[in-house]
Amino acid sequence: MMAVSPDPVAATCPLPLAETERVLLGHGSGGQLMAELLAELGPRMGAPTVEDAALVTTGTPQVVMSTDAFVVTPRFFPGGDIGSLAVHGTVNDLAMRGAAPLALSVAFIVEESLPLDELRRVTSSIARAARACGVPVVTGDTKVVGRGAADGLYVTTTGIGVSLPGAEPSATRGRPGDVVLLSGPIGLHGVTILGTREGLGFDSELVSDCRPLHRLVAAMIAAAGPAVHVLRDPTRGGLASALNELAAASAVGVVVEEDAVPVPAQVAAACDLLGLDPLHVANEGCLVAFVAPDRAEEVLAVMRGLDEGAQATRIGTVVAGHPGRVVMRTLVGSTRVVDMLVGEQLPRIC
Amino acid sequence: MMAVSPDPVAATCPLPLAETERVLLGHGSGGQLMAELLAELGPRMGAPTVEDAALVTTGTPQVVMSTDAFVVTPRFFPGGDIGSLAVHGTVNDLAMRGAAPLALSVAFIVEESLPLDELRRVTSSIARAARACGVPVVTGDTKVVGRGAADGLYVTTTGIGVSLPGAEPSATRGRPGDVVLLSGPIGLHGVTILGTREGLGFDSELVSDCRPLHRLVAAMIAAAGPAVHVLRDPTRGGLASALNELAAASAVGVVVEEDAVPVPAQVAAACDLLGLDPLHVANEGCLVAFVAPDRAEEVLAVMRGLDEGAQATRIGTVVAGHPGRVVMRTLVGSTRVVDMLVGEQLPRIC
Structure with missing residues (x-):
């Protein structure tokens, strides 16, 4: 059998050195570059980074909180759109901490000149998805930026939920044998x-x-x-x-x-x-x-x-x-x- | 005394008719155009629009939730920056519903090529502001979009808080004589x-x-x-x-x-x-x-x-x-x- 030594350059998708102190698309990939960035920025804010949702002590039941920014392109695709994706993504992040969703907030960043009908369609999709999940949208915000300062529409959803009885899932609880x-x-x-x-x-x-x-x-x-x-x-x-x-x-x-x-x-x-x-x-x-x-x-x-x-x-x-x-x-x-x-x-x- | 009839054109800052079905900068003004837009979109999502924060029933004490997207330019200015502004803005929206802040989430939308040091500075500013307010940042998200698809950095903060004992402030509770x-x-x-x-x-x-x-x-x-x-x-x-x-x-x-x-x-x-x-x-x-x-x-x-x-x-x-x-x-x-x-x-x- 021939030993194949992997090409380290090809394997690590090298970054031009001059670029390393600027944000790269890869910093948003969900992969290793992003993990490195969050490992630096998270502790700076005192925020844990191993989970997509956080437990917040308010008494009983425990409140769980999660946030996600959605920048998907195209905004409409087979099986969903940026609105339903935002609702499902946040509901799912809460669920991964064993929480039933309680309430959602929605913040829009809109590029000037976006057709209003598109904003209406997304808003209606958010409403439908939230209703189907049984969770209300309780508050929101809308900011408009000039042409060229965003790509149409970005949606940030935040969810709070309450821990299900008996739920203790955590990224840290994996055990040999599982x-x-x-x-x-x-x-x-x-x-x-x-x-x-x-x-x-x-x-x-x-x-x-x-x-x-x-x-x-x-x-x-x-x-x-x-x-x-x-x-x-x-x-x-x-x-x-x-x-x-x-x-x-x-x-x-x-x-x-x-x-x-x-x-x-x-x-x-x-x-x-x-x-x-x-x-x-x-x-x-x-x-x-x-x-x-x-x-x-x-x-x-x-x-x-x-x-x-x-x-x-x-x-x-x-x-x-x-x-x-x-x-x-x-x-x-x-x-x-x-x-x-x-x-x-x-x-x-x- | 001479009666001056106000010039209706100058007074209402008219909108080109062809533009009325597209999002305008004025839709993000915090003024009347925005109120009209929210009056349409809010009910579409079932979200009330007269308050900047919402009460969420979880038991006692009551949980309050608020979200805001921050797109300020420039990002650094005398007296603050987009990070401290985001923390204070959200803490204040909770406070206006009579709530003490309990936890914050932070979502970044970053333009590819933003200097990483700037992201670090903003993150540190968020941390300082949150610490000074006595509220932890518990969770977050980071999305990166390509060059030209954002203007550097946008920050969406969401806060949850608990109602202060005896607090019942609401936009609807103003009474003659107040x-x-x-x-x-x-x-x-x-x-x-x-x-x-x-x-x-x-x-x-x-x-x-x-x-x-x-x-x-x-x-x-x-x-x-x-x-x-x-x-x-x-x-x-x-x-x-x-x-x-x-x-x-x-x-x-x-x-x-x-x-x-x-x-x-x-x-x-x-x-x-x-x-x-x-x-x-x-x-x-x-x-x-x-x-x-x-x-x-x-x-x-x-x-x-x-x-x-x-x-x-x-x-x-x-x-x-x-x-x-x-x-x-x-x-x-x-x-x-x-x-x-x-x-x-x-x-x-x-």
Whole structure:
């Protein structure tokens, strides 16, 4: 067997040195560059960075808070739009901390000259999505900037929620032996956005998986409570980045079985064409969970009982070896390290 | 005396008809155009629009939530920067609903190529301001957009807080007979931003009034509880727009004594030069309160005991006549209607 030494330049997607002290698109990727930036900026504000939502002590029940800015382009795409994406994204970040959504705020940054009808459509979409999630929009803000100072419309949603009884999921609670569950197929959101944006004319059946996951989480928590150790929605940076973040936060290793990861045929084909790894492509409607081994089958059965978890499956195991590392066991029996996304693969995916 | 009929064209800052179905800078003014837009969009989302913060029922104490997007230019100005402004603005919106701040979230939208040091400076400023307010930043998000798709950096902060005991301030609780109190001089923020932006070389002593008001509010509520009927910080659109909004929300009239409104000499001079009305210029560190008449002197004394209320003063009275209207009694004894700002006077002031 020939030893292939990886080309370190190609592998790390090098950054021009003169650019390193400026913000790069890759700083927003959800991958490693972003992790480095947040590792610096987060502590500066005293804000923890391993979770997408924070617990806030107000008494009982515990309040959970999460915020997200949405800059997706195009703003309308098969399966959703910037408004429904913003609502679902924030509801999902709350759900990943085991919280039922209680209220949302919405802040618009609008470029002068945006057609008012487009703002109306987005607002109506936010309303529909929020109603379907059973969460009210309670407050908002609108700022208008001059032409050229934004690209149409940006939406920042913040959500508060209350912890579900028995819910203790945290990025730090992964334990060796935990079973890694995935709620559905990966890659649909990222590939749909890219196909729409570039007018690539992919299979017209490609639709974003954008959807709320709080009911799925509520069912999982109701079934297994604190045995649901970790929950994470693999958005920017994809499944690979999410698993790496969780492995690092919990100081455990993760082994994923390649043949167990559901990649839809159209996603695989599009990724082949574009040179993307489906493991790095963003999702907006699936979650990964680390569940105590004695409860995993029960949780899996509950997940499959809901539409949004109908294709839930076991994709791997948490191990004590190689803490902080994610390894994939390939179809041919070899293993390879699954890295975080380094630079930017798909800017403005959400 | 000669009757001067006002020129309706100059008075209403007419909008080109072809533009009316596109977003205009004036839609972000904090004035009438914005009120019209929000009156349409708010109900679409089911969100109330008369307050800058919302009460959320979680049990006791009541949780209050507020969000604001900050797009100020320049990002650094005498008296503050986009980071401290974002923290103070959100803390103040919570305070205006009688809430002590509990937690903040921060979402950045960053333009590719922004110097990283600038992002660090803003982040540190957010941290300092939050610490000084006694409120933690608990969660955040960072999105990067390509060059030309934003103007450097936008910051959206959301705050949650808990209602102070006895606090019931609301835009709808103004009652005839209430005394109108103002916590300090007006116009400093807007004139400072404009002077800095345009390099007009105004009096170098011009400094934004950007500051947190939650301790002032806590002292007022501790002194008079529910007798503090209404609280509002007159930011975008200035004191005139804030009073008009409150008059409309409470279905009362407001009479303001012109000689009682504190306009610093430098603000008056700058407004003269630029053709601005100080009543329409944004503030970031003062509040207006409607207080029951039998408690107003006591509240005023408490306000004057704090730095941020040292120049607090009585500027007018709430009346039953002309509901929804604000009238100013001028120095010469005549009265004039004080309108909301109609178009945009100072875009990107906050």
